[in-house]
Structures are given as C-alpha cells and as structure tokens.
Amino acid sequence: MIIGVPKEIKNNENRVALTPAGVSELCLHGHKVYVQTNAGYSSGFTDTEYVQAGAEMLPTASEVYGVAEMIIKVKEPIAAEYGLIRQNQLVFTYFHFASSEELTHAMLKTGAICLAYETVEKADRSLPLLVPMSEVAGRMSIQQGAKYLEKPQKGRGILLGGVPGVKPANVLVLGGGIVGTQAAKMAAGMGANVTIMDVSLPRLRYLDDVMAANVTTMMSNRYNIKEIIKHSDLIVGGVLIPGAKAPHLITRDMLKDMRPGTVMVDVAVDQGGCFESTRPTTHESPIYIEQDVVHYAVTNMPGAVPYTSTVALTNATLPYAIQLANKGWKKACQDNMELRLGLNVINNEIVYKSVGDAFGLPSVSVDKYL
Numbered sequence: 001m002i003i004g005v006p007k008e009i010k011n012n013e014n015r016v017a018l019t020p021a022g023v024s025e026l027c028l029h030g031h032k033v034y035v036q037t038n039a040g041y042s043s044g045f046t047d048t049e050y051v052q053a054g055a056e057m058l059p060t061a062s063e064v065y066g067v068a069e070m071i072i073k074v075k076e077p078i079a080a081e082y083g084l085i086r087q088n089q090l091v092f093t094y095f096h097f098a099s100s101e102e103l104t105h106a107m108l109k110t111g112a113i114c115l116a117y118e119t120v121e122k123a124d125r126s127l128p129l130l131v132p133m134s135e136v137a138g139r140m141s142i143q144q145g146a147k148y149l150e151k152p153q154k155g156r157g158i159l160l161g162g163v164p165g166v167k168p169a170n171v172l173v174l175g176g177g178i179v180g181t182q183a184a185k186m187a188a189g190m191g192a193n194v195t196i197m198d199v200s201l202p203r204l205r206y207l208d209d210v211m212a213a214n215v216t217t218m219m220s221n222r223y224n225i226k227e228i229i230k231h232s233d234l235i236v237g238g239v240l241i242p243g244a245k246a247p248h249l250i251t252r253d254m255l256k257d258m259r260p261g262t263v264m265v266d267v268a269v270d271q272g273g274c275f276e277s278t279r280p281t282t283h284e285s286p287i288y289i290e291q292d293v294v295h296y297a298v299t300n301m302p303g304a305v306p307y308t309s310t311v312a313l314t315n316a317t318l319p320y321a322i323q324l325a326n327k328g329w330k331k332a333c334q335d336n337m338e339l340r341l342g343l344n345v346i347n348n349e350i351v352y353k354s355v356g357d358a359f360g361l362p363s364v365s366v367d368k369y370l
C-alpha cells in the first residue's frame with residue numbers, strides 16, 4: 001500500500017503521525033511511505049532520518065495526498081486540507097467528529113473512508129489509540145493548571161503544593177479514566193489536596209486503592225460537583241463518551257459559585273468540552289476569562305510536547321496501521337472488531353451512530369460496507 005504522512009498544519013501542532021521507526025516497520029512489510037518535507041522537524045525528526053528509514057520525501061501536502069492510498073495524520077483535517085482528500089482514500093487520524101458539524105459534512109462530501117483513532121475500542125471498552133495522548137494531556141493539565149494559578153497569569157496566586165505552614169491548593173478532577181487518573185497522580189505528586197470524581201463505584205474503589213493518601217474519591221453527581229467547586233482552586237475536566245459529545249458537568253451558571261482566579265482545564269474540549277463555558281483555544285492564545293474564572297481549553301494539548309507525544313502515538317497506532325496496510329481497510333476491519341469500531345464515515349455516509357446523533361444526521365450500519 002502507498003502511505004502518506006503530511007505535515008500537520010493546525011495551530012501550533014508540532015506532532016507528526018509516524019516516527020522514522022514507524023516508517024521503517026511499514027517499509028519492512030513491503031509498503032511505500034511518502035513523508036512531506038519537514039513533517040517531523042518540530043518533533044525532533046529530520047528528513048534524513050526518514051529517508052534512512054525508507055521513506056521518500058515530497059515537498060507539498062498536495063503531492064502526499066495525491067499519491068497516497070492511506071493518509072496517516074495526528075489531528076483532524078482542517079479547511080485547507082478538505083479539498084486534498086479524495087474518494088475512497090483511507091484517512092487514519094483523530095477526527096472527534098461529534099464536536100464539529102463542519103468537519104463531518106466536509107468528510108462526507110469527500111467520499112473518503114474516515115477511521116478515527118478515538119473510537120478504536122477493545123473488548124474491555126478501553127480506547128488504545130486515545131490512551132497515550134490522554135496520558136500526556138492528563139499530566140499536562142496539572143502542569144498548565146499550576147502555571148495559570150499564578151497571579152501574573154490571572155490565577156488565584158496559589159502554589160499547587162503549598163509550603164510548610166501554608167496549605168496546598170485544592171484540585172478537583174472530573175472523570176476517573178486515563179486523563180483523570182494521570183491528572184490526579186500528578187497533582188498528588190506535587191502535594192495538592194486532590195478529589196477525583198466518577199460515576200462508577202467500582203472505578204472509585206480501584207482509585208481509592210491505588211492513589212496516594214492526599215487523593216479523595218467521590219461519586220460524581222450534580223449536587224456534589226456544585227458543593228466542591230466552591231472550594232476548588234484547579235478543576236480538570238476529563239470525561240469522555242466514545243465518539244459522542246462530552247456532557248456539561250459544570251454549567252455556566254455554576255461559575256458564579258467559584259472563587260475569582262479559579263482555573264478550569266478542559267481536556268474534553270476535543271469532544272465539545274465538559275464545561276458549558278468551554279470554547280476551543282490554541283497554544284498561541286491558551287486561556288480566556290469568564291466570570292473571573294480562568295479557562296484553559298487548548299484542543300491539541302499534547303502538541304506542546306511533540307517528541308514525547310509522537311513517539312507515544314506511533315507506539316500505539318503502528319500495529320493498527322500495519323494491519324490496514326497489509327490487508328486493506330475492509331479486510332482489516334472485518335478481521336478486527338477494534339478497527340471496525342474506528343470507522344466513522346465511509347463513502348458519503350456516517351457509519352458511527354453517535355456522530356449522526358450529534359447533529360441529527362442519518363447513519364447506516366457499518367455492516368453495509370463490511
């Protein structure tokens with residue numbers, strides 16, 4: 001199969017979809033890989049390294065898209081890329097369709113096969129291609145939250161871990177999944193008082209067993225959230241419903257109950273955000289303030305640490321990319337239920353029900369194509 005790796009062009013997106021090691025593995029399986037010039041530069045990988053791994057370099061995105069049967073990306077295509085994608089081309093990337101009706105219609109119009117990293121799902125309901133970036137984003141949420149708690153950044157002026165004689169900050173983590181677990185571990189390690197909330201009692205039992213002594217577990221419900229945000233300094237939103245819009249756990253009306261300078265980091269922004277007041281931001285302009293509350297809602301948080309993120313992502317995606325390249329998307333998805341669940345759009349039709357439901361659009365069973 002002919003595989004294309006374009007340079008990412010979303011604002012401050014420094015990751016690349018494949019490392020030279022990933023290219024080498026695909027070439028060993030007999031596939032041809034074309035990489036856009038300087039695609040890996042911001043992640044620390046040179047064009048020479050890609051060539052040595054077996055890739056051929058192409059100077060423009062249009063050439064990469066034009067030659068490739070499968071495009072491997074990091075972030076969803078943006079408007080400048082819509083016209084480059086063609087009928088029956090396989091695009092393997094993060095799409096987060098449920099958060100963008102524009103993207104959904106654009107991909108339907110192309111007639112491409114859109115296989116989304118974030119809905120590839122194992123039998124145990126885990127999301128193997130979301131996990132590595134969720135790990136990065138969960139840990140980063142505390143780094144960023146700690147920074148924006150500083151007074152020059154418009155925060156409350158609190159050191160996350162405090163110092164002897166001064167109590168530490170109160171951190172609330174919404175969601176006990178990968179993001180929430182990593183956020184709670186980082187915040188606890190920095191010495192904060194941490195509360196992590198989830199709707200699953202078994203998950204809370206597990207977290208209670210494995211977390212440090214300064215982490216408290218609590219059942220997530222509207223009443224508990226409304227009470228605890230009054231005393232929280234940093235709030236991290238890490239709730240995910242695979243393929244669907246995130247629920248608004250903190251409404252705009254609740255902001256008035258928070259102390260001025262409270263920081264909210266919404267890691268669920270790619271899926272619409274779990275705060276009603278969330279609107280997407282960029283690394284260039286990461287925060288805004290609403291009702292005296294600092295909001296951080298960067299849609300590609302892991303893009304700020306591209307080397308770590310690129311290696312972690314390739315580690316997870318490469319086995320699936322090899323299956324798709326070896327067998328073709330249809331046979332690979334017939335043989336592997338995990339990949340089958342990644343199919344969101346095929347030939348002008350939505351095949352992932354939650355995406356259609358998000359916008360009131362019709363969807364069909366993926367079995368129609370498999």
